[in-house]
Amino acid sequence: MAYKITDTCVACGTCAGECPVGAISEGDIYKIDADACVSCGTCADACPTGAIVEG
Secondary structure: OOEEEOOOOOOOOHHHHHOOOOOEEOOOOOEEOOOOOOOOOHHHHHOOOOOEEEO
């Protein structure tokens, strides 16, 4: 199951730099492309606010 970014995201960009497949894009908060996400969890591990959850 793909990960998703919740509204507690502070748009720091840490997750985007860690994603091995480039599935995360910038916006008001960052967003994960569910079709591109490989559910590796790297983004969730890197998120300093815990805003990324399995979804």
